[in-house]
Amino acid sequence: MANNLNTFHIITYGCQMNKNDSEKIAALLEHCGLSEVVSEKDADLIILNTCSIRAKSELRVFGKLGQLKHQKKTKPNLKIGICGCMPQYKEKELLSKAPIINLIFGTNTIHRLPELLSTITSRNVIKDIAKNIEQTEIPIPPKRGSLHQAWIPISFGCNNYCTYCIVPHTRGKEKSRKKEDIIKEIIAIDKNKYSKIVLLGQNVNSYGQDMYENYDFADLLQDVSEVPGIKLIDFMTNHPKDISEKLIEVVKHTPNINKSFHLPLQSGDNEILRKMNRHYTVESYMALINKIKKEIPNVEISSDIIVGFPGETEEQFQNSLIAVREIRGFRVNTSAYSPRELTPAATMPDQISTKEKARRLQLLMRIVDESSKSTI
Template identity: 50%
Template sequence: MAKKSFYIFTYGCQMNKNDSEIMAGMLINECNYDQSAKPDKADILIFNTCAVRNKAEQRAFSRIREFNGLRKKNKSQQLLILAGCIPQYEKENIFKEFPYLDLVIGTNTLEFLPQYLLNKQAKNTIKIEESKNTKQSATQILRSSKDQAWIPIMYGCNNFCSYCIVPHTRGREVSRKKEEILTEIEKLKAGSYKEIVLLGQNVNSYGANLYTDYDFADLLEDVHRFDFLKTINFLTSHPKDISLKLIQTIARLPQIGREIHFPLQAGDDEILQKMNRGYTFNDYKKLTLLIQKWIPDAKISTDLIVGFPGETDDQFKNTIKAVKELGFFRVNTAAYSPRKGTAAASMENQHSEKIKHERLLLLLEAVSKYAFNKD
């Protein structure tokens, strides 16, 4: 009898990519499934979704409708499973739009997938938890790369930036024990892995809910002792939590990657305050100068949002000025996308899509002209 097979559509960030690797590992090792090269040939389809922006949601929804149509047309028994960030905040409401889904699991309940498949549970099953139980972290992962590995060190976020859905989709911050992290990295030695990326919504707050005398800088020290690793990167950092200790630690350790990504999001202080970012543009600028002082070869990259509610022309121009002034090695740009349940979604003076698009084009022009100036 032929093995059953699966196919995973992955949308969104590195954390979602890692979640897909975890689900693939569970399906192969616990359920004895094979990975299909073609979604229409798979016995189960998993849509691992992103909710950060509306466009990401709509891409996933379009695919779900497409394959449900094919399932009906072909009278197939293919299972449709929705996973990731969308079900984490939509919960049971998702069945109003997609009543034909077989299983819905959130970002914190991936481990329920084998249980559902092995026990042949009912249609419209849903399993959501508000925060991650790190004791259930997967041990068998089907990594998509043979030389780079994602290593989650923490889950969730406590910052509640007014535009961001992540605290609602990933829950509160929970750090993994350092022993679990180091053991996962140690296992990579048997393969050909030379690079790892330490993952967290805000890696700088690693350990805050777990230790009193051990933080992210200490973890980097321990990880750096694995001599088979050539490069150690990390994502993402919050500017308000980058400490001098962390900067000095990175400066001392040659295997730590020199691209340091910490999102500015806007170049105007009033917009930063409305975003609940916890710093001013001058704070951010001082931090970049401090990093460059201790790490002369640092490559500072950032994220910027335009069209935030109430953003005036002058406030938008301050973001353009920030790009000119700081130069940045790399810039991820986006037009503001209102997310249900966030503070910014209910703010007054929401901009039209036309204005947001115009400002995004102007920002991209500035980035092209003034950024990418560090080798």
């Protein structure tokens, strides 16, 4: 076993991409001879796979590190690793606030974990944060954690640079995987065990733009649907500005593709959307969903709304409520704006108070609940 490490436990925060990263980490650790345990108390190595999308996610990580500090006092040989988005820009803060950390690595260096593990000790901190390299494929299949669905990343990173979002700063520029590698991974999956394949990307709709001239996400989706044994295919996340008629047609006419689109609106006000750098208007968004509903009558559409973006007036907030009422029947994920370091929105003037954001969020949630009970 690596450095007398026999067991490990992974705690994952955040999105499906993080869950897939944890599956890769688990596979690499087992390849090194460690065994995964259900309880962190039985682990020789605990890894926190972190999320930075909101401040609350980071506070949960720091809270957990505080708990592990006490656990390490009773188990001195316990090793603590931290990875994911937080180390990409908060490495110094993490090591300062949590000196119990033995291993820290980023979103683009997972493949180097076996090498890092071989040098870990109780007296040093092994660091491997890379900000300007592409994510590298690991040489073995991930250890899938879901019972019925398999996460398949089709791209890494993001090029959209929404002004509130830290993802481009923690995961880098968008890089598509080769279509052959994606199909190969899907072919190898046990179709009897995994009834659903979920294609992942920060913006699946821009797949292939950095790699192919005449091959896009709709083409990939069609090719995946033709892999023998695939019962159901889903995909996330979409960007409204990049949804094509070709994609709508593929979803409409392919039986084993889930008739579902997650289309984040983010705000019901055009000026706020402009400040968010979203590249669409409320009107173009509504036209898009109406087109999708016309082409695919039984489609399920979900969305996201952020309240309290810097400078958002009461009238602009009310416009979001109007938009939610207009898209009644949708599942809408709601959140209050959370300032993120490195993002333009964090330094914009007229930041909304925490109290006011909480008021707006409560009102939005009430309207969402009322609207979700309405028929489309």
